[in-house]
Amino acid sequence: MPSRSRPADTSPPPPRRAGRGTVDPRRIRADDLRCLLAVTRTGRLVAAADALGVDHTTVSRRIAALEKSLGLRLMERGAEGWVLTDAGKAVSESARAIEDALARVAEAASGQDSPSLHGTVRVSAPDAFGTVVATPALARIRRDHPDLQVELITATRQLALHPAGFDLALAIGRPAGNRLVTEHLTDYALGLYASDGYVERYGCPASAAELRDHPLIFYIESMLQVGDLDIERHLPGITPAFSSTNVFAQLEATRLGAGIGVLPAFLTHRSGLRRLLPHEVxxxxxxxxxxxxxxxxxxxxxxVRAALRAEAADRAAELLPR
Known part of the structure; x- marks a missing residue:
């Protein structure tokens, strides 16, 4: 019987390799690496697409093309978004150098002599610390490097052991795990605070035991995501009467005389609130x-890391008042 001709294969050819186990660098596109970095920083395809000014399907397609060119799985779906595989981490680290090189080329072409930082740095921090301490540091570095994009996400939650969506994170407590490079930045103090109006109306507790006779203001226990802030650890047997997931709402409720707030000292620095039982609590x-x-x-x-360290050192008297 005459042999039938096979249909032409229209699928893309497999990536050519310069040698065994070596990917041909001619198959790697800088735009694909930029997409990988954008998803690495945001943990979300849509957010990465917004940062790059393209559609999220483009980002997905470019990362798939990069994975095919390299023959590697670079990202996988995690609980909080897309996260890098071990291979993805190695590729991402090298891709940052390429991104910096492209920025320097653009700088040279525009005639800029002084080096400037480029790219996007995303910082995650608790609400109060992020606003009062991190924001001044980030604003200062932005003034010095106008081509740098800085993003600050504030939420008082436990630091994830499988990080996604940030470059640096400030967290309450000491997280475990080896996926992050961690250092102790600073300690900060919390105490009992009340408004003058509250004290005039209801008086001051003479001891920590008498706090049971006063309404306490703190986080919602069932929604608290940071074990170090568990009120039972610090004031056993006392249940807050006014609770909020937002520390600024707690501060305002305390200022308005709704009760005695358990607040960071640095947040009350200029609030006019009165510190109660400083030696007991x-x-x-x-x-x-x-x-x-x-x-x-x-x-x-x-x-950014250096700027955060410097800001924390400069604010030591507010963070840990004597």
Missing amino acids: DIRLPITLAVRREAVSHPAVRA
Whole structure:
């Protein structure tokens, strides 16, 4: 019988390799690496697409093309978004150097002599610490490097052991795990605070035991995501009468005389609130500065890290008042 001709194969050819186990660099596109970095920073395809000014399907397609070119799985779905595989971390770290090189080329072409930081650095921090301490540091570094994009996400929650969606994170407590490079940034104090109006109306507790006779203001216990802030650890047997997931709402409720607030000292620095029982209730908690391992060597991340350290050192008297 005459043989039938087979239909032509229209699928893309497999990536050519310069040698065994070596990917041909001609198959790697810089735009694909930029998409990988954008998803690495945000943990979300849509957010990465917004940062790049393209559609999210483009980002997905470019990362798939990069994975095919490399013959590697670079990202996988995690509980909080897309996260890098071990291979993805190695590729991402090298891709940052390419991104920096492209920025320097653009700088040279535009005639800029002084080096400037580029790219996007995303910082995650608790509500109060992020607003009062991190924001001034980030604003200062933005003034010095106008081409740098800085993003701050504030939420008082436990630091994830499988990080996604940030380059640096400030967290209450000392997280475990080896996916992050961590350092102790500072301690900060919490105490009991009340407004003058509250004290005039209801008086001051003479001891911690008498706090049971006063309405306490703190976090919602069932929604609290940070074990170090568990009120039972610090004031056993006392249940807050006014609770909020937002520390600024707690501060405002205290200012309005709704009760006695358990508040960070640095947040009450200029509030006019009165400190109660300072010798009996003086809670000290650590703030950890964490960096994703693949971001440690990035110049912009290093600069932001240094700015956060400097700000914490400058604000030591507010964080830990005597």
